[in-house]
Amino acid sequence: MTLTQLRYAIAVADTKSMNEAAKQLFVTQPSLSSSIKELENEIDVELFRRTNKGVQITVEGKEFLGYARQVVEQYQLLEDRYVNKKNTRKKFSVSLQHYSFAVKAFVEMVKQFGMEEYEFAINETKTYEVIEDVKNFKSELGIIYLNEFNSGVITKILKENGLEFKELFPCETYAYMWKGNPLAAESVITMEQLKEYPCLSFEQGDNNSFYFAEEVLSTYDYKQIIKANDRATMLNLMVGLNGYTLCSGIICEELNGDEYCAIPLESDEVMRIGYIMRKGMALSPLAVKYLEEIQKVRGTQP
Numbered sequence: 001m002t003l004t005q006l007r008y009a010i011a012v013a014d015t016k017s018m019n020e021a022a023k024q025l026f027v028t029q030p031s032l033s034s035s036i037k038e039l040e041n042e043i044d045v046e047l048f049r050r051t052n053k054g055v056q057i058t059v060e061g062k063e064f065l066g067y068a069r070q071v072v073e074q075y076q077l078l079e080d081r082y083v084n085k086k087n088t089r090k091k092f093s094v095s096l097q098h099y100s101f102a103v104k105a106f107v108e109m110v111k112q113f114g115m116e117e118y119e120f121a122i123n124e125t126k127t128y129e130v131i132e133d134v135k136n137f138k139s140e141l142g143i144i145y146l147n148e149f150n151s152g153v154i155t156k157i158l159k160e161n162g163l164e165f166k167e168l169f170p171c172e173t174y175a176y177m178w179k180g181n182p183l184a185a186e187s188v189i190t191m192e193q194l195k196e197y198p199c200l201s202f203e204q205g206d207n208n209s210f211y212f213a214e215e216v217l218s219t220y221d222y223k224q225i226i227k228a229n230d231r232a233t234m235l236n237l238m239v240g241l242n243g244y245t246l247c248s249g250i251i252c253e254e255l256n257g258d259e260y261c262a263i264p265l266e267s268d269e270v271m272r273i274g275y276i277m278r279k280g281m282a283l284s285p286l287a288v289k290y291l292e293e294i295q296k297v298r299g300t301q302p
Contacts, residue, residue, distance in 0.1 A: 003075060005039040006068040008032055009047055013065050016054045066136030092286035093121035095133035096143035097214045098202055098231050099273075100252035105293035113286065124231070127214060128207035134276050135161045140287050142276040143294075145171075145248070147269060149218070153211040158276060167274040168291065169298060173216050174249035174262040178238040183263070190266045191220065198224040198243040200234050215246040216269045235260065248273060250298055 011021040012032070022029040040047055047061035057065065096102045106122050123133060130142040131154075146154060146165060158165055175189050183193055199222045202214045210218040226243060228234045235256060237243045248271050249262040275291065277283065283291075 001039060001042055003072065005035055006072050008035050009039060009065060009068055010072060012036060012048060012055060013057055013061070016056070018050075018055060062136070070137040090117060090284075090286065091119045091121075092284060092290070093123070093133075093139040094141045094143065094287075094290060095123040095125055095130040095139040097127060097130060097145070098124055098234075099143060099248070099250075100231065100255045101248075101250040101297045102143045102294060104252045104255055105290060105297050108293045108296070109286070109290045112289070118286065126202070126204050126207065127212040128204065131157060131161065131163065131276065134163055134278065137278075140277065140284060141290070143273070144276060145214075145271040145273050147216055147271055149216070150211045150213075151272075153209075162279050163276050164279045165274050165276050167272050168294060169273055171248035171250065171271045171273055173265045173267050173269040173271065174247050175244045175265050176238075176247045176249075176251065176260060176262045177244040178235075178242065179259055179261050180239065181242045181244065183244075184261055186263055188266055189263045191217070194244060195223045198226050198237070198241050200226050200228055200237055200243045200245040202234070203227040203229050216271060217246060217267070231256070252297070 008021070008025065008027075011025055012018060015021045015024065018033055018036075019029050022032045025032065036047065043064070045060045045064055046058050047064060048055040049058060094102075094106065103122065103124065106120070110118075110120055121139070123129075123139060125133070127144060130139075130144055133139040134142040144154070144165075146167075155165065175183075175194060177184060177197075181197070183189055183197070186193070199215075201218075204212045204214075226237060226241070228237060234243075234245060238245075238260065246265065247262060249264070250273075251260065251262050253260075277287075
């Protein structure tokens with residue numbers, strides 16, 4: 001296995017065409033196909049399936065290419081710094097469920113480090129994609145939660161993909177809603193009180209399993225439930241329809257505004273907020289700092 005073969009495989013994956021990849025790499029198509037075939041034979045993995053419409057990446061190929069991209073990117077950093085003498089920027093990327101406190105922590109970290117020497121990325125996305133991003137090295141960390149219901153399934157998925165979960169802190173369950181909601185003045189709220197109002201839940205796409213839900217009590221028989229894709233839409237639905245969602249209770253008025261509140265839910269449900277990472281890998285200084293900022297944001301909550 002050579003670095004050139006890895007670069008060839010990445011080019012084919014990106015273009016989904018042997019001919020187009022060959023043009024970009026300035027090699028002949030037969031030479032490229034032969035190199036890819038030699039790589040597949042060596043690792044005993046079929047990376048691509050050739051079809052009349054081009055090439056398709058196999059499931060095993062996606063996993064291999066995740067590692068290949070990491071190797072090529074790291075080599076490029078070494079080459080730029082020590083061979084080409086370029087001043088390269090350090091990178092940090094995180095993927096997360098829709099947590100405003102995690103976004104706030106990201107903002108605080110970026111403010112401290114600045115963007116002249118560093119390149120940052122934050123991906124607020126679906127639960128399964130958070131796992132995929134960390135697995136495929138798109139992100140160094142993923143921020144999710146576990147509870148008694150989803151822990152067994154998600155822990156198994158993480159183990160199968162070479163990942164592990166590290167708990168940051170436990171949280172009780174809260175109902176998050178607009179301050180104009182008729183229930184907003186309650187000191188504690190029950191599911192019985194909430195049943196006349198629409199429950200808002202983040203859409204999980206093709207992986208729409210109860211175990212991937214971002215909200216606890218995902219199997220509860222809600223009278224009304226509405227799926228949304230992003231936090232801005234969720235907040236608008238809270239105002240327009242007096243909807244609510246279930247959350248950790250760690251709110252961020254600086255990002256979401258001060259028109260919303262979190263009320264303790266009468267429930268034994270506990271959310272274990274934490275991060276996922278590649279098993280056995282040391283955290284970068286930026287990742288360590290980011291996790292420190294999450295703890296600080298949590299510490300400012302009443």
